[in-house]
Amino acid sequence: EVQLVESGGGLVQAGGSLTLSCAASGFTEDDWAIGWFRQAPGKERQGVSCLNNNDGFTYYSNSAKGRFTISRDNAKNTVTLQMNSLKPEDTAVYYCSAELGARLCTIAPGLQDYWGQGTQVTVSS
Numbered sequence: 001e002v003q004l005v006e007s008g009g010g011l012v013q014a015g016g017s018l019t020l021s022c023a024a025s026g027f028t029e030d031d032w033a034i035g036w037f038r039q040a041p042g043k044e045r046q047g048v049s050c051l052n053n054n055d056g057f058t059y060y061s062n063s064a065k066g067r068f069t070i071s072r073d074n075a076k077n078t079v080t081l082q083m084n085s086l087k088p089e090d091t092a093v094y095y096c097s098a099e100l101g102a103r104l105c106t107i108a109p110g111l112q113d114y115w116g117q118g119t120q121v122t123v124s125s
Helices: none
Strands: 003-007 010-013 018-025 032-039 046-052 058-060 068-073 078-083 092-100 119-124
Touching: 003 092, 018 032, 018 092, 018 119, 032 068, 032 078, 046 068, 046 078, 058 068, 078 092
Parallel strands: 010 119
Antiparallel strands: 003 018, 018 078, 032 046, 032 092, 046 058, 068 078, 092 119
16 A cells, blocks of 8 residues: 655745655555645645656646755655745645556646645744
8 A cells, every 4th residue: 555654844934945755655556646735724735746756747836836846766765845935825734645547647636546644834934
């Protein structure tokens, strides 16, 4: 079974940076994608970014473009989300997800097959 473990959340001042990591295991096929999502209190879960395992295709939400970078370390089966120029509105619980059989990854929450436990990111003003 696929398992996802996030790490790297924390408290940072506005304008600062944080790096989130998602350690993934249990895949039995090559067509899968890792996504990053976030959920602020009282709001719906929203997609931030995703990455295809087979070809490295990446996608970013408008709020993430130019500030966040998603990347992978194949040797460690880890996908990292580097977040720069953080804003208070980036405060949320961040989740990584796995989408199986993905030809092109998506950041639609309803299409994800597995979720990690989440990690809190708090950006102070």
